[in-house]
Amino acid sequence: MDKIENLSDQPAIKKLQEMIKDIRVCMFFTEVHTKEQGRPMSVADIDEDGIIRFLSDKNSEKIASIKNEDEVHLVFSHPGKEMYLDLYGDASVSEDKSEIDACWTPLAKAWFPEGKDDPNICVIRIYPVKGNYWDTQHGKMIEFLKIIAAAVTGNKEGDGVSGDILLTK
Numbered sequence: 001m002d003k004i005e006n007l008s009d010q011p012a013i014k015k016l017q018e019m020i021k022d023i024r025v026c027m028f029f030t031e032v033h034t035k036e037q038g039r040p041m042s043v044a045d046i047d048e049d050g051i052i053r054f055l056s057d058k059n060s061e062k063i064a065s066i067k068n069e070d071e072v073h074l075v076f077s078h079p080g081k082e083m084y085l086d087l088y089g090d091a092s093v094s095e096d097k098s099e100i101d102a103c104w105t106p107l108a109k110a111w112f113p114e115g116k117d118d119p120n121i122c123v124i125r126i127y128p129v130k131g132n133y134w135d136t137q138h139g140k141m142i143e144f145l146k147i148i149a150a151a152v153t154g155n156k157e158g159d160g161v162s163g164d165i166l167l168t169k
Contacts, residue, residue, distance in 0.1 A: 002134075002136075002160035002161060002162055003160070003161045003162075004161075004162060004163050005161050005162070005163040006163040006164045006165075006166070007133075007163055007164070007165050007166070008165070008166045008167065008168075009167065009168065012050070012128075012165045012166065012167050013048070013049065013050035013167070015133060015135075015165065016046060016050050016052075016085070016087075016128060016165065017046050017050070019076065019083055019085050019133060019135065020043055020046045020052065020076065020085070021046065022078060022081065022083065023076040023077070023078045023083060023085065024042055024043055025040055025041070025042050025043070025076075026040070026041060026043065026074045026075055026076040026077075026085075027039070027040060027041075027074070027075040028040070028041040028054070028062065028072065028073075028074055029072060029073035029074070029075070030062050030065035030066055030069070030072055030091075031065050031068070031069055032069065032071045032072065032073050032088070033069060033071065034069070036073070037061070037062075037065065038073075038075075039062065041054050041056075042054070042107075044103035044104075044105070044108075044123070045102060045103050050127075050128050050167060051125055051126065051127055051128075052074070052089070052125070052126040052128065053099070053102075053103050053123050053124065053125055053126070054103075054123070054124045054126075055100070055103050055104070055108050055111070055112070055121060055122075055123060055124075056093075056121075056122055056123070056124050057111070057112075057120045057121070057122070058093065058095065058120050058121070058122040059120055062124075063093055063122065063124070066091045066092075066093060066124065067093070070090050070091050070092065071088060071089070071090060071091070072088070072089055072090075072091045072126060073086075073087070073088055074086075074087045074088075074089065074126065074131075075087075081136070082134070082135070082136030082160065083133075083134070083135050083136070084133065084134040084135075085131060085132075085133045085134075086131050086132045086133075087128055087130075087131035087165070088128075088129050088130050088131055089126040089127050089128040089129050090126070090127045090129060091124055091125065091126050091127075092124075092125045092127075093122050093123070093124055093125070094122060094123045094125060095121075095122050095123075096123070097116075099123045100116050100121055100122070100123055101116055103123055104116040127167075128165070128167050129166075129167055130164070130165060130166050130167070131164070131165045132162070132163070132164055132165065133162060133163060133165060134160065134161075134162040135160060135161050135162065136160040
C-alpha cells in the first residue's frame with residue numbers, strides 16, 4: 001500500500017519544486033469552470049515561494065482566457081518515473097522585463113524569434129492553491145516487481161507516496 005502524505009505550505013512547495021523540475025512539461029488548462037481548454041506548456045521556472053512561471057505570447061488565446069477567469073488547472077505526468085501532479089492555481093500575467101529575463105532560455109527563441117525583447121512575450125505566473133500528487137519513489141520497474149511480489153506473498157507494501165497539496169497565499 002502506498003503511503004499517504006498530505007502536504008501544505010513549505011513541504012508542499014518543496015514537493016512541487018522537486019516534481020516540476022523533473023517533469024517540466026504539463027497540460028495547461030484555462031477556462032476551468034466553462035469549457036476547459038488545454039495545451040502543452042513547458043515550465044520556465046518555479047521559485048522558492050512555489051510560483052510557477054511560463055513564457056507566453058501576450059496575444060494568445062490562453063492569455064485572453066486568463067483575463068476572463070484566472071483559475072487554471074495544470075496536469076504533470078512522467079509515466080517513466082510514475083510521477084503525477086494534478087494542480088489548480090490562480091494565474092496572472094506579467095510583462096516585467098526582469099521576470100522575462102529570469103525565465104528566458106535559448107529554446108524559447110523557437111517561439112519568440114526576436115529573443116527576450118520580442119514585443120509579444122510575457123510571463124504567466126501561477127500561484128498554486130491545491131492539488132494532488134502521486135510519486136513512486138523508485139520508478140516503474142521496481143513498482144512492477146513489488147506488484148508481482150505482492151501477488152505472490154499477499155504483502156501489499158508499495159514504495160509510492162501520494163497525497164493532497166494545499167497552499168495558502
